[in-house]
Amino acid sequence: MKHIRNFSIIAHIDHGKSTLADRLLEITNTIPKRKLVDQVLDRMELEREKGITIKAKPVRMIYNKNGIDYELNLIDTPGHVDFSYEVSRALSACEGALLLVDATQGIEAQTMANAHLAMELGLTIIPIINKIDLPSADIELVSEEIENTFLIPKEEIILTSAKEGVGVQEVLDAIVERIPPPKGDPNSPLAALIFDAVYDSYLGVLAYLRIFDGKVKAGDKIKVFSTGREFEVTEVGIFAPDYKKIDMLEAGEVGYLAASIKDIGEFLVGDTITLSKNPVSKPVPGFKKAQPMVFCGFYPLEGGDYEELRDALSKLRLEDASLIYSQEVSEALGFGFRVGFLGLLHMEITQERLEREFGLRLIKTMPNVVYEIVLVSGEVVHIENPSELPSPEKIEEIREPYIKASIITPPDFIGPLMELANDRRGKFINMEYLDAVKVLIEYELPLNEIIIDFYDKLKSRSRGYASFDYEYIGYRPSKLVKIDILLNGMPVDALSFMVHKDKAYMWGRRIIEKLRKVIPRQLFDVSIQAAIGKRVIARETVKALRKDVTAKCYGGDITRKRKLLEKQKEGKKKMKKIGRVEIPQEAFLAVLDISDEKR
């Protein structure tokens, strides 16, 4: 155990995490250079497009230093704030972390958040400044930033060019020298942390484990701590880097475990595995069930695709325990699903996978957060869909989820970014200069205010320079109202949304104006109303079409005319009919455009 080092890499997107990891694998001869390319290409197409690694497999390397073989386990962390809980669990499995900072960019919000998390978990941090080969590298400035932000002495910083292989040896040496070996007792009862779980078509669900105490081997009866469910281990192994079956996993080690499990929900990230016979009394701390934060409705564009959508969701769910969904019936859209996500990226990826991998055409309704409702009766309920909001006289209080946002930006953009945060009901908490060119601004914000286009706005207002991270800080009472949209007096459930009281009029007006533009004129006036309860707060009318007539219709015109009408009919089929009113797809996302704070 003395010769094991478990570590991860904390880095902002594009700062060079994958490149550095590739170099480490190369030097330790874990993967020959030629195969490395394949591995990179092996990533999901989607991940490559979005320029992020959602999840990479852990890998074990053997590094010989002074005649001793050290076993280095690199555990990857997902690169997006949606998955911050998984990051925290991956970090819990390690004793150390490489803090990788791009010499031309400096520290970004997410790096900072994750590094602080690692420090809180007691991990040894090895600071690295990468891309020193670039002419625009400012080593001095970035060193200062690291020193000021994390109170890490400059002298500890390793300078690398992952691309050119400079400093990589030093990194390996530092891993061995600075990161402490795992502690733990192979003879104590088994305590293994599940830091990730994946579905494998041969082995079933695999738990990626860090063994803290005890040992586990094939044939053992294990127990999952949170559920008490028991399984028989069919295989244990290590990441070498492909799955490699071994006899036994022991305290301090990192590996995988299979137990012929079909449902990924049996092995939840953060949970503890122990042995049935001699269980540990306390689990590895920090487990919580990943709670979906953002919900939206997915409906098949063609009603007939409902079954396919259901199958597709259940297939995705095999790989993704944090994806939850339940059947939902909308009066407007028919049968579909309400789907819960860890965050916006998670939602976007899921939607794209459904569309690309399963060829489905979907209508996505406006995303919303989960609200906590205290009823007059004292009962507390959570609603995942604004249309489920109980009637106002039953409600004592509405609470909405809040986050603490950390924004790192060059000082030039402080003004516009603070304006943005204030506009989104943000409460200013703190501002701190990390150095002359970087400022950290902290705000508390309702999650609801950032799920729509906050990130895009942040980027556009800072010309791409600001970075952003958030953590969930719990529910807070809020003066929220539900706005219903009525078409010719009929409420359209799929268009209801929640908004702060003070913004209700503005949003109500904007959404109906938007709807007025997207709803085509019909044979009758279409009244569009925004209402809170029975009170109409804004109204618009799409005036009835007065003229749609062909003046001439003789001989050959008849064929032409019929074909035009057939085409018109096809167009109509793509619309959803609500009562007598036909509305186009884009109406359901009307709200997405209107948060635009054009004044």
Place this chain on the structure above:
Amino acid sequence: MKKGKKRLYIHIPFCIKRCNYCGFVSSVLKDKRELSNYIDYLSLEFELYKDRLKDNIITIYIGGGTPSLFEPYEIYTLGELLFKYLSLPGEFTIEANPESITRDKVLAWRDIGVNRVSLGVQSFDDEVLSFLGRPHTAGDAVDAISILKDYFDNISFDFIYGIPNQDMSIWHKTLKRAIAFGPQHLSLYALSIENGTTFCKWYKRGKIHMMDEDLVVDMYEFGVHFLKENGYKRYEISNFSFPGKESIHNMGYWTYDEYLGLGVSASSFVEGIRYINYSSMTDYFKSLKNGAYPIAYSEKLSKEKMMGEYIILRLRTNRGLLIDEFIDIFGIDPLSIYKDKFAYFIDLGFMEHTEYGYRLTDKGILVSNQIFVEII
């Protein structure tokens, strides 16, 4: 739908110049000889259809283009051609443009049996005419009308409304002048901007704008009202006449009768098949030279399509859809298919019951395409 009895349409695809809004198949006449050459080809096409023509033609309509470009001797040639293949029908219309009408031509028309003239007046306002790119003035129209009136007692005028820069008072004046001549029939067409026209080009460049929809509707409603006050009845969306002076030929299109079209781009509807001739003169000539039918497109209509077409055509007319006639043709009660839809449109005030079936209301006519979309 009268099986066997057919209407004959002959297309003359030549004009003096191209009007700015024109989407018809027609080309500028460069050489006068093109006209007799064209008649030669028409005679080849007649020969191909000779069996279909014999004793079966109940109306003739020579349209264009500008059929009034024919000189008297060409008119007589055309007349001989007609007599060779068919007997004189009850209604025989020729389309004419004011700039090319002379007393000799008009006499020749009468000689070969023409008994109805449809004159493309379009407007009595010279500015509007020049904006439309018409090759004549209001004065030319007045002269032409006075000649026509000497020989015919069944004359129709065509007018266009909804033209950019044409306001209500211009429209009003035009209609007032029109009825002063006492035509038996008028057609009022809303301007539409067709692909490939000069207007289309201007429109894309932002040089002209569509007329305000409300104003176009107002112009139409004014026209309907004004003509009604003066004794003209609307019998189809765009057509008005004194009682008994409806165009028998055109009415046939809306009552789903069979028709035979000869000439470039002409279309036929025979035994449930719609045919459309080549619209390129070269292709048309080429196939006739080879003894082949000059047909570019044909479509055998399914019963569903025919039922849909029948209804949308019938609903263009004042009499509307006749239930018994529908049953006669298709052997099925239209209500068994369209009852709910009709009820919906009646409810919205777009349709109404008649003694024999259903028709569109004034409000319904204006949005008829929306209604037809639901029916086809």
